Amino acid sequence: RERLSNVSTLEDALRLIRDSKKIIILSGAGISTSCGIPDFRSSTGLYSKLQEEGKYNLDDPQQMFDIHYFKENPQVFYSFAKQIYPSNFIPSPCHRWIKMLEDKGKLLRNYTQNIDTLESLAGVEKVLQCHGSFKTASCLRCKTRVPGQTIEPHIMSQQVPYCGSCRTKRDEEINRKKEMKKGKGKAKAKAQWDDNDDDDSEEDEWGGGEPGIIKPDITFFGQALDSEFDQCLFQDREEVDLLVIIGTSLKVAPVSEVLTHIPHSVPQIYINLTPVYHVQPDICLLGDADSIVNDLSSQLGWDIPPPIAITN
Numbered sequence: 001r002e003r004l005s006n007v008s009t010l011e012d013a014l015r016l017i018r019d020s021k022k023i024i025i026l027s028g029a030g031i032s033t034s035c036g037i038p039d040f041r042s043s044t045g046l047y048s049k050l051q052e053e054g055k056y057n058l059d060d061p062q063q064m065f066d067i068h069y070f071k072e073n074p075q076v077f078y079s080f081a082k083q084i085y086p087s088n089f090i091p092s093p094c095h096r097w098i099k100m101l102e103d104k105g106k107l108l109r110n111y112t113q114n115i116d117t118l119e120s121l122a123g124v125e126k127v128l129q130c131h132g133s134f135k136t137a138s139c140l141r142c143k144t145r146v147p148g149q150t151i152e153p154h155i156m157s158q159q160v161p162y163c164g165s166c167r168t169k170r171d172e173e174i175n176r177k178k179e180m181k182k183g184k185g186k187a188k189a190k191a192q193w194d195d196n197d198d199d200d201s202e203e204d205e206w207g208g209g210e211p212g213i214i215k216p217d218i219t220f221f222g223q224a225l226d227s228e229f230d231q232c233l234f235q236d237r238e239e240v241d242l243l244v245i246i247g248t249s250l251k252v253a254p255v256s257e258v259l260t261h262i263p264h265s266v267p268q269i270y271i272n273l274t275p276v277y278h279v280q281p282d283i284c285l286l287g288d289a290d291s292i293v294n295d296l297s298s299q300l301g302w303d304i305p306p307p308i309a310i311t312n
């Protein structure tokens, strides 16, 4: 690129990382593959697997995360969800590298598309989970939000969870109607007397139907990102001095559009196993992300924090 025509080598990447103080890290599934979590679009990724298995009868594997499909077929997602539910994974060197940048006071924010929460497990505080997480879940009908643990048993037993709050409202409505009917029974005698009986058309606050389905607060295709994404980006674009993109195919908007929303004068480094053709980052470091960040750190004389000891 013209604006950074003198920036193109590993030396430049090292200098940029060393000198920058407000780095945005934009990360994706490629930073968690070494933890045993498949990415989405690689030949060994989740979408290929869903396609090959064919057991969910999806027209397109992305339907698994499509809100319209979910509303019609929630049991399909719930028969699959335990496969992507965060379990006992350990953060990768990439997660720990991001933590190291934060400890050095260089991290403006980590925009992650991942829902595995491994950034938080690595101790990263300035992280925005752009596609949400399993931490909370919400009713699609009444919007009541519950802690993610509430639906963990349903995920594990592959059952669709329905909203307790809706259930309460429905039961209240049923009771209210029963009470009214009782009242009416008494009123009927009187009504017959004065020939002024009403029909059954009392207002139904509940609106009828079943309680709402609860969905984990991970962003599906067809759902807007949390407004925090726009707010953070609006704020960060004024401050950022380097964008480092790691382990993402940059195929999903609006996160992929972060590149165009920050000033053009901000250099962009892309670290990924495979190249990207629809955008032109200033520097592309192709290969395994863990090896690359390990290399960068050792050349800068920096130590990536060791893996967290998992105690049972």
Ligand code: OAD
Pocket (backbone or CB within 6 Å): 027, 028, 029, 030, 031, 033, 034, 039, 040, 041, 042, 045, 065, 113, 114, 131, 219, 220, 221, 247, 248, 249, 250, 251, 252, 271, 272, 273, 274, 287, 288, 289, 290
């Ligand atoms: P993708 O699967 O689209 O891209 C992951 C990228 O990481 C690919 O380009 C891989 O080549 C690369 N990769 C894999 N292993 C790597 C490694 N060890 N080192 C370096 N690179 C590696 O995943 P995302 O871009 O994260 O959204 O996908 C974005 C969104 O699409 C996801 O958040 C998800 C998905 O649909 C929703 O579900 C809403």
